[in-house]
Amino acid sequence: xxxxxxxxxxxxxxxxxxxxxxxxxxxxxxxxxxxxxxxxxxxxxxxxxxxxxxxxxxxxxxxxxxxxxxxxxxxxxxxxxxxxxxxxxxxxxxxxxxxxxxxxxxxxxxxxxxxxxxxxxxxxxxxxxxxxxxxxxx
Amino acid sequence: xxxxxxxxxxxxxxxxxxxxxxxxxxxxxxxxxxxxxxxxxxxxxxxxxxxxxxxxxxxxxxxxxxxxxxxxxxxxxxxx
Numbered sequence: 001x002x003x004x005x006x007x008x009x010x011x012x013x014x015x016x017x018x019x020x021x022x023x024x025x026x027x028x029x030x031x032x033x034x035x036x037x038x039x040x041x042x043x044x045x046x047x048x049x050x051x052x053x054x055x056x057x058x059x060x061x062x063x064x065x066x067x068x069x070x071x072x073x074x075x076x077x078x079x080x081x082x083x084x085x086x087x088x089x090x091x092x093x094x095x096x097x098x099x100x101x102x103x104x105x106x107x108x109x110x111x112x113x114x115x116x117x118x119x120x121x122x123x124x125x126x127x128x129x130x131x132x133x134x135x136x137x138x
Numbered sequence: 139x140x141x142x143x144x145x146x147x148x149x150x151x152x153x154x155x156x157x158x159x160x161x162x163x164x165x166x167x168x169x170x171x172x173x174x175x176x177x178x179x180x181x182x183x184x185x186x187x188x189x190x191x192x193x194x195x196x197x198x199x200x201x202x203x204x205x206x207x208x209x210x211x212x213x214x215x216x217x218x
Contacts, residue, residue, distance in 0.1 A: 058195075136185060138184075
């Protein structure tokens with residue numbers, strides 16, 4: 001099963017893991033991305049995420065479909081949050097269920113690494129004394 | 139005929155708007171669109187990189203834009 005969502009509300013970790021698990025799965029690998037309190041020593045106040053939703057959903061589906069073709073896995077769940085997030089909030093959950101752990105770990109790693117490179121989602125870091133769109137400039 | 143161009147992230151700030159209209163004169167490729175945008179909004183040249191999406195897909199420079207296409211400017215992504 002592939003379960004992809006972009007949500008403007010807190011993410012449900014237990015629900016994501018549940019959707020990535022069934023009786024045929026020997027394990028579920030997860031990656032949970034959380035808002036850090038500082039970047040390069042600067043104190044972060046909040047992050048603001050936005051996305052190009054129609055394209056982001058298509059790119060996420062491509063990643064999940066590629067993962068299913070490339071590894072022996074049963075489920076891929078990708079939930080990404082947008083809007084205003086504060087320190088400790090969960091920004092993204094990847095959960096991959098498989099019969100055996102190696103495939104689950106590898107597909108989970110592939111999924112988050114590729115998401116960060118190809119999916120049109122952007123975050124702005126708001127500091128105490130300024131703000132910056134992450135990765136925008138050289 | 140005008141084409142509508144969607145902007146995201148820092149590009150929205152360069153444009154001062156989430157979308158702009160650009161007059162389509164003759165045949166315009168993705169590369170040609172980039173040149174026009176960089177002439178109007180020189181800040182585009184300060185980006186580490188950027189891509190153009192046409193109808194929800196990353197587009198090659200050679201692609202010819204049609205009036206009915208949905209065009210979006212994709213600055214470096216930073217999800218996760």
